[in-house]
Amino acid sequence: MENRDSEQDAILFEPLLKTGPGYWLLIFVLVSTVLWGGYAYMTQFRLGLGVTGLNRPVFWGFYITNFVFFVGISHAGTLISAILRLCQAEWRRPITRMAEAITVLVLFFGAGNILLDLGRPDRVLYMFRYAHLTSPLMWDCISITIYLCGSTTYLYVAMIPDIALLRDRITDWRQPIYQVLALGWNGSHEQERRLQTAIAILAIAVIPIAVSVHTVVSWVFAMTIQPMWHSSIFGPYFVVGAIYSGIAALMLAMILLRKIYHLEDYLKEIHFEYLGQLMLAMCLLWFYFTFAEYLTAFYGHEPVEMSIFWAKVTGHYAPYFWTMVVTDLVIPLAILCNRKTRKIPGIAVASVSVCIGMWLERFTIVVPTLVNPRLPWARGSYAPSWVEISLFAAFIAGFILLYAIFVKLFPIISIWEIREGREQGVAEVTERLRGYLPGDGGLDQPAKAVPLTGFGPWTREIK
Structure with a gap:
């Protein structure tokens, strides 16, 4: 073996x-x-x-x-x-x-x-x-x-x-x-x-x-009490954005390593399919938090916050804001919603788009607020x-x-882990499936129980 x-x-x-x-x-x-x-x-x-x-x-x-x-x-x-x-x-x-x-x-x-x-x-x-x-x-x-x-x-x-x-x-x-x-x-x-x-x-x-x-x-x-920063939603908003950009960076690394080192037999289409579905879920969550953040700011119509809101939506930072929307929502959503485009080339485009968009999101959070401070200072520039x-x-x-x-x-x-999966993974998954389904789950042959701690005979290769 x-x-x-x-x-x-x-x-x-x-x-x-x-x-x-x-x-x-x-x-x-x-x-x-x-x-x-x-x-x-x-x-x-x-x-x-x-x-x-x-x-x-x-x-x-x-x-x-x-x-x-x-x-x-x-x-x-x-x-x-x-x-x-x-x-x-x-x-x-x-x-x-x-x-x-x-x-x-x-x-x-x-x-x-x-x-x-x-x-x-x-x-x-x-x-x-x-x-x-x-x-x-x-x-x-x-x-x-x-x-x-x-x-x-x-x-x-x-x-x-x-x-x-x-x-x-x-x-x-x-x-x-x-x-x-x-x-x-x-x-x-x-x-x-x-x-x-x-x-x-x-x-x-x-x-x-x-x-x-x-x-x-x-x-x-x-x-802080800076406008457009002082928000209770920022915690989950940042966590969702972090996972979103993290998945995109991971898939870019996978695509490059797969191509350079010919790892097609290990990094298969199914891995990108599953991660693509996960990134799609994060895309929708990111849109939900972004929409909620800007909707509450607009509905409250607090004057200082509105100056930043309009600076992002129609003002000096509008190109950054709308590019963020396109790269974080429109492009990945269009690619990942369609199974035909949710392949490696499409996922590569979506991942690059998300990495660019998530950087722009951080930029549009940081700079516009500081350019329009709450304190009675002159409006800044950067x-x-x-x-x-x-x-x-x-x-x-x-x-x-x-x-x-x-x-x-x-x-x-x-x-x-690859070798452990070959030797134990099939048996373990079969055993779990037997436990999920009523009766014998349609599995005529009993699955052999395998201890979770053993790595199998491959360890004999080690001196």
């Missing part, structure tokens, strides 16, 4: 063993973009925030928009993966790791935007020297730190069996690293039991943490400088760079 599995899953090891010229070209482009972003940051560090478009009263702009956007994308992994694991969705197995990796890697860039917005990075120490738990900013710091630690642990624990496989298969400079990270894994039943228990506990724990993170991010806005745009591009390139490096160090598809 293990020999057949080794041959069948050999393609999953190829990204770690073979590197073509296209990969190095990509790395060159990404590193160049990151270095340009480093130059932009040094310019800001030397000259101050005056080189950006930030001003009074627009003290938040691209940096906070990007912060909310990147933290939202992080919901692609841990939250989706944890829910699918707890629901015992068998189709989750090929996608969990690439989703979890997105969560861990993108969080660094979300937090990095806060450092950019501070101007002086040493001001981060003030969060510890003068910490005050009544501050929503402190809640944000605590929740993101817990989320990063929990997501990293969740990703690492689920990779231990595959790291052990790499330890015994790869003999280059990476072998000592795998030796340490494998933690002495040998596939014993006791180790398997502990691993399954740890994964179950972490999956349960990270769901409320993930929900709380974007809720707290929304409270940084909603706890346009990002080349520094802000360069750093945004560098952060996107940096995330893709780290993801590309991750693919070269660890299997992007969980090998042990």
Whole structure:
């Protein structure tokens, strides 16, 4: 059995063993973009925030928009993966790791935007020297730190069996690293039991943490009395938007990895079908919350809020607002509602559209309110400088760079979960189906009960 599995899953090891010229070209482009972003940051560090478009009263702009956007994308992994694991969705197995990796890697860039917005990075120490738990900013710091630690642990624990496989298969400079990270894994039943228990506990724990993170991010806005921010709906509104953009980012990663590494036998049409249906549900939920938010503001007709409302709908920010509506609602809804267009090419278009639209949504939340402050200040204006745009591009390139490096160090598809699914998944699903239906459920042959903790004979491949 293990020999057949080794041959069948050999393609999953190829990204770690073979590197073509296209990969190095990509790395060159990404590193160049990151270095340009480093130059932009040094310019800001030397000259101050005056080189950006930030001003009074627009003290938040691209940096906070990007912060909310990147933290939202992080919901692609841990939250989706944890829910699918707890629901015992068998189709989750090929996608969990690439989703979890997105969560861990993108969080660094979300937090990095806060450092950019501070101007002086040493001001981060003030969060510890003068910490005050009544501050929503402190809640944000605590929740993101817990989320990063929990997501990293969740990703690492689920990779231990595959790291052990790499330890015994790869003999280059990476072998000592795998030796340490494998933690002495040998596939014993006791180790398997502990691993399954740890994964179950972490999956349960990270769901409320993930929900709380974007809720707290929304409270940084909603706890103020700024017009169009002071809203009790912001918590669930931000969480739904985060899941929506996270699914779109995950499917873009799946499509690219499927094409580049020929993973068609693992990332099948059915996976995109199910995720497409989930994204369609999030699209409708996003529209519901957006409609409710703007309807209540319009119906209340509070003068200061209405100045921002009309600035978005018919004023200076109307192009951003209506582009957001088209990219977040019209395009994905038209594609995902139709089974004929809900295929990989259509889903790729919808995912790109949603990523663009969700960034615009964050931008239209942040900037128009600050341009039209409640305080009796002069109306402001904001346009990002080349520094802000360069750093945004560098952060996107940096995330893709780290993801590309991750693919070269660890299997992007969980090998042990795939093999476990082959050996136990069919029997477990058959047994569950027998329990759902009356009588024997039409299943003439009894299903063999399989323990949930065993990973099967493939573990004998590990020395």
